[in-house]
Each structure stands twice: as structure tokens, then as C-alpha cells.
Amino acid sequence: MPELPEVETVRRGLLEVLVGRRIDDTRVTGTRTVRRQDRAELMARTIGTTVTDVRRIAKYLVADLDSGDVLVAHLRMSGQLLHGPADGPLAPHTHARFWLDDGNELRFVDPRTFGELFAVDPADLPAVAPTLLEVGFDPLTGMVTVPALAAALARRRTPLKVWLLDQRNVAGVGNIYSDEICALARIDPLRRSDTLTRPQIKRLHEAIGAIIAAAVEARGSSLRDAQYVDLMGQSGSYQERFRVYGREGLPCHGCGRPVVRRVIAQRSSYSCPRCQR
DNA sequence: AAGCACACCTGCTAGC
DNA sequence: TGCTAGCAGGTGTGCT
Numbered sequence: 001m002p003e004l005p006e007v008e009t010v011r012r013g014l015l016e017v018l019v020g021r022r023i024d025d026t027r028v029t030g031t032r033t034v035r036r037q038d039r040a041e042l043m044a045r046t047i048g049t050t051v052t053d054v055r056r057i058a059k060y061l062v063a064d065l066d067s068g069d070v071l072v073a074h075l076r077m078s079g080q081l082l083h084g085p086a087d088g089p090l091a092p093h094t095h096a097r098f099w100l101d102d103g104n105e106l107r108f109v110d111p112r113t114f115g116e117l118f119a120v121d122p123a124d125l126p127a128v129a130p131t132l133l134e135v136g137f138d139p140l141t142g143m144v145t146v147p148a149l150a151a152a153l154a155r156r157r158t159p160l161k162v163w164l165l166d167q168r169n170v171a172g173v174g175n176i177y178s179d180e181i182c183a184l185a186r187i188d189p190l191r192r193s194d195t196l197t198r199p200q201i202k203r204l205h206e207a208i209g210a211i212i213a214a215a216v217e218a219r220g221s222s223l224r225d226a227q228y229v230d231l232m233g234q235s236g237s238y239q240e241r242f243r244v245y246g247r248e249g250l251p252c253h254g255c256g257r258p259v260v261r262r263v264i265a266q267r268s269s270y271s272c273p274r275c276q277r
Numbered sequence: 278a279a280g281c282a283c284a285c286c287t288g289c290t291a292g293c
Numbered sequence: 294t295g296c297t298a299g300c301a302g303g304t305g306t307g308c309t
Binding site: 002076131175177223228268 | 300301302303304305
Binding site: 078 | 282285290
């Protein structure tokens with residue numbers, strides 16, 4: 001479900017409702033929700049702790065606990081974190097519940113069960129979740145210079161779309177925003193990363209920053225199935241500004257010719273063959 | 278070693 | 294109306 005803008009929107013919501021709250025009780029019912037450790041260990045490491053900060057690393061949400069441990073969540077395709085009164089109705093596919101000391105509850109809901117939770121000592125992260133520590137620059141908080149971007153692009157020989165999806169290159173970009181970035185930069189997503197021209201790299205640099213900033217501003221994108229909602233169940237609005245994503249056959253905003261869908265890296269990819277080269 | 282295909286799940290929708 | 298093939302915001306694994 002969520003890419004950087006959606007995860008960032010959830011993070012900002014969690015900052016408001018979680019920081020300073022003590023977790024009075026934790027219950028995990030989903031059998032696939034905790035995969036990197038024993039479920040009982042996650043419960044033991046969270047119950048009785050107070051949340052001191054909520055950070056984002058790529059698409060991971062990281063809650064710092066006053067015990068020194070971190071509670072980490074990844075929503076993958078269909079995960080949601082929802083916050084509300086502890087006596088509120090339970091949504092289907094609720095796999096974990098965290099009871100807070102103010103009468104509210106944080107719930108992890110995930111129909112496809114790809115999402116996950118784990119709670120560890122940060123010193124153990126290299127062993128438990130190495131990829132979380134191997135992410136590239138963050139377009140929202142750590143944009144790189146144009147020469148640094150050029151160097152990183154030259155290090156791989158893979159389609160630009162695939163390069164953008166690789167979290168080791170850019171942290172937090174996924175299928176929607178990689179297409180939107182390529183469209184704004186007017187580059188073919190199949191263009192090999194190590195063959196971009198100087199002007200293309202400059203445009204790509206601007207596009208990465210601009211698309212992600214605008215999508216965060218819009219509180220992310222919610223598609224037709226309304227899977228993505230923020231902590232309070234509210235939708236984002238960036239889907240109203242999509243240039244190409246999901247617009248197969250509809251006119252390109254630049255030239256009016258139909259947007260084309262292709263499969264790249266086993267994902268749907270949308271682009272304008274005329275404007276993107 | 279890098280690059281690529283596939284597996285992991287459930288639910289919704291378009292098309293017959 | 295009812296069935297089913299196809300598709301969905303991601304990433305870990307295993308192959309070449």
C-alpha cells in the first residue's frame with residue numbers, strides 16, 4: 001500500500017498520538033505479523049514502555065521506546081495503523097493491538113498479511129533487519145546533490161524505474177511515485193540508469209524532490225480501493241494530481257497522446273512514449 | 278555480483 | 294446473477 005508520502009503521513013499522526021504514551025498491553029493475534037522473532041518477545045519488549053519518538057527509515061516506521069528498544073512496523077502492500085478509542089469496533093484483519101494509557105488503542109490491520117512488526121534492541125538491527133540499515137538517500141529529509149545522484153545512477157546498469165524502486169538507491173520511492181518522477185523528469189522509465197544525460201539527471205533530481213514533497217503535502221495517495229488511509233481513517237489527495245499512474249489510454253497532460261501501460265520489474269508502469277525518452 | 282523472476286496473501290473488479 | 298482471471302501501494306529469496 002504505502003510509499004514514502006503515505007508512511008510519512010502515518011508517522012506524523014503517530015507523533016501526535018503516541019509520543020509520551022505508555023503501552024499498557026500488547027496483543028498479537030496474526031500468525032504472520034511477527035516473523036523475525038517470537039510473538040511473545042515482541043509483547044514483552046513493548047508492554048510497560050513509553051514511546052519517546054517516531055521516526056521513518058525508508059518505508060519503515062520506527063517507534064523509539066524509553067527502554068531503549070525500537071518497535072518497528074512495515075505496512076508492505078495492505079497494512080494500516082489505526083488509532084482510536086479502545087472500545088471501538090474491531091476491523092476485519094486486525095492482527096495486533098496496543099492499548100495506550102489514555103484509553104486509546106493503536107491497531108495493526110493488514111488483509112494481505114505482508115506487513116510486519118518487530119521489537120528489538122537497536123544494536124541487534126544489523127542481524128534482525130539488515131536492509132533497514134542499507135537504504136539510500138531520503139528524498140524528503142536527505143536529498144543529495146546532482147553530482148552525487150549522477151554517481152549513484154552510474155553505479156548500476158538497470159532501467160531507471162528499477163533503480164528508483166531499489167531502496168538501496170532511494171529510500172521510500174515505490175511503484176506510483178517512480179512513475180510520477182519519470183513523467184515529471186520526461187525520462188523513459190526503461191532508460192538505463194547509467195546512460196542518462198546531464199540535463200536528464202538535473203531534471204530527475206528536481207523531479208524526485210518535487211514529486212515527493214508535493215505528495216507529502218497532499219498526505220499521500222489513496223486509490224479506488226481506499227486501502228490507504230491515515231491514522232484517523234482519512235484518505236490522501238495526491239491521486240488527483242497523477243500525471244501518468246493508472247491513466248492508461250487517457251491523454252498525456254503534455255502532448256495529449258494516450259498514456260501507455262507496460263510491465264517493468266513485474267509491476268505496472270505508466271508513461272507517455274512521446275514526452276518521456 | 279548484479280540483475281531478474283517469483284513467492285508471499287486476500288480482496289476487489291472487469292469481463293464473460 | 295455468478296464465476297473467474299487478473300490485478301493491487303513491497304520486499305525477501307533464490308536463480309542465472
